[in-house]
Amino acid sequence: MKAYALLGGPVNLWPMNIKEVFKKAQNKGDVIVGVDRGSLLLEEMGIIPDLALGDFDSLKKGELSKIEKNVKDIRYSNPIKDYTDSELMIRTIFNEYHVDSLVILGATGGRIDHFLVNFFMILNPEIRKFAEKITILDRQNKIQFCDSGNFEIKRDHYFYYFGVAALETVKDLNIIGAKYSLNNFSSDYPRIFSSNEFKPDQDSFILKIGQGLVAVIFSKDINRFDNL
């Protein structure tokens, strides 16, 4: 069983087919989660989330009561809290709903502090154990996480480039069989290698990580006026 979560990030960065993604997921019995304003945005798409979670402090009273009327499982978080809403969502979805994987949408763009919280929460030990099951997705990026070990990273034809980001101290990082190789790289602080590509005749490359949490960021260029 999979889960799909929608956060409150800007609508114009959603994948174009987001409604279809959620509809298909719901028909297959996957878990749909709305985080804070994301719950309302799902309802506006005609999708009732299975789980809604947040402090909902940015919602109007009428908006919240609509969610309370329709959603079966609602979790209210404390605005001053040890866990962010996203962290609470990930703990709930893996520990209680026992899903195999999670795709997070609406986590990018807008306020950069919000994005960084959602990106770097993966380093929190309680979230990190689920790292390899989590994908962050938007209109032109797909982010996966790999924690120490050897990984075969498969091509996704929708995206052209990939970048490799060490999110913390990393030891013996290797990119093998891609356009640009990396050999035995180590760093005491985050480092990003952007704009790499798959080899034309290869549909995967090997990521070898001696130690450290690494994000693989698939991306594509879009016309600079697409977003206007």
Next chain:
Amino acid sequence: MKAYALLGGPVNLWPMNIKEVFKKAQNKGDVIVGVDRGSLLLEEMGIIPDLALGDFDSLKKGELSKIEKNVKDIRYSNPIKDYTDSELMIRTIFNEYHVDSLVILGATGGRIDHFLVNFFMILNPEIRKFAEKITILDRQNKIQFCDSGNFEIKRDHYFYYFGVAALETVKDLNIIGAKYSLNNFSSDYPRIFSSNEFKPDQDSFILKIGQGLVAVIFSKDINRFDNL
């Protein structure tokens, strides 16, 4: 003397008054820099950059020759290189143009590997020495950097929230005199504290950093349809 640099990030994330910012800067004798496609975007606004820098591999031949005709100082970078175009720009602007500060626009949004490269390059020792002179600016975020020490962070009335992001191992991080305090925080990996606010009766707060590079991210909410 200040410098203003435009990178190739999405146009819809530029500050609304960007043309005015560049025009004013140019009239004052500040240095205007175009990085890669940013050079062309400046010309399209009617602003000839003082310095253009990049591998220009995304430009058409006619676009590049327009830049070559108009811009006095052009630096061609190698697509396979030790420094990114942004890093090369920062080294050039501080070491050769001797500016006092630099505002970077067009560095956010779009491809997330690009943004992360521009955000985390500050940790590169050759860039880090200029950290406190660098600002990253977009339509709803302003990012400043503080490296170990005590800082009085002043309110910017355009932005409502601020977040504090430790970009690496941080020791004894304190936020004093803001809505939410932080005391003697230490971490071995990046951590972000988002959605803090200035106290209503205060126009500054104190950031005390025992050790580590920290970003202060000012941000504001915008209507979720503003960007559509």
